[in-house]
Amino acid sequence: MPDTCVAAWDTYSQGQGQRRKINARGESTWFNWTQYPDHGPGAEQLSLPHGGRVLDLGCGSGGNLAHLATLGMRAVGVDLSPAQLAKTRERWPDTRGMELHQREALDYLASAQPFDAIYSVFGAAYFTDPTLMLPAVIKRLKPGGVVAMSQRPAVQGCYGCQASYIPRGPDDDPAVVKRWDHDPETWEALLKKHGFADGTAAVLPAPAEGKRRIGTLLVRGVRGE
Template identity: 75%
Template sequence: MPDTRGAAWDAYSASKPQRRPTNAKGETTWFNWTQHPDHGPGAELLSLKPGDSVLDLGCGSGGNLAHLATLGMRAVGVDLSPGQLSKARERWPDVSGMELHQGEALTLLAESSSTFDAVYSVFGAAYFTNPDLMLPAVLERLPSGGVFAMSQYPAIEGCYGCQASFIPRGPDEDPMVVKRWDYPPETWTAMLTSYGFEDVTATVLPAPAHRKRRIGTLLVTGKRHLTA
């Protein structure tokens, strides 16, 4: 069966507008972990400083990645969708330090000779890749003390493991289907710990009280073992 995930995410990209010109604070770049605007923690969760390197798994149209580049990081992103990457290049043409790759996140992790001070995924490839493959691959690319963080929708109670996500296309076309992996927070904590991550946290950040959409955001973090 052909891999149609790139086409699915191209269809998704075509249905979404570019990121807003500014956020509620008037900033032209910003980091957002959740599906709710101007909500939740920011880039500080990654414990980065200028000059550090960071990898975005499923960088999409590049908003979070561009923000990290403006903070002085070497900001590397990978995404399956050429359409998403085209939007990133169109929106952030003058941002230095941002490096975009088209392809499979697991392939980049396997073939890269670099380590990254942080690896993250915001509703990205870590959500749509088997964690038994993703987690050890991420750990290999982190130095001692390096941070991994990901966000995604919380699992529906009882609907755990590999699930189906439907990506809308045109009004006369059936949606495309991609796989995602859903688990409760305690399972994510156990999985990251079992693969060698330390200081693991997995929590559901509630939706902002003033918004009609009430689904929160699952936020998972862990670090590679800190060696002396």
């Protein structure tokens, strides 16, 4: 991926605050699929065995990854942005079982060892063609392993490859980053086409309180035994 995109994601990371020290339940680590705090399902969506090996594609500042590591998982995070990975190391310097790589997602998947689950929360899977991502993921999942991805739902009528603009600084034009938007039915068809069983895709509604109404698309599939 071009260096301009790396710089863009580094710039993006500067505008993102660190995760809160504790959540509403007083927990110091937690899993969050949605863009809303203390909302939606948790790590159970990954169906991980204790000590399982799990990969976060586009791990960002590592909040979800750290939570899985504290649960005893072997948690591997991949991100294009060195600045995001630096945030992870700063926030969780002594977390055992966490491994970080500054790589492009498809490049990492090409040579990775098998995982019990692979997931992406508004991460690399959102910004990679699913006809390339899903075949790469299923090759690196153990039999029965789960793939799960969350992202914004598609705007009605705006499907397929779309453009996102990521700022690179006050004196530079924004970087253009492609993302892939599909309705839930199309995601389920894509999962089936690329060999996943029990494929589901649904929009999780936004919290009832507050004015924001955009939900979160959660896509999940299982590699057959």
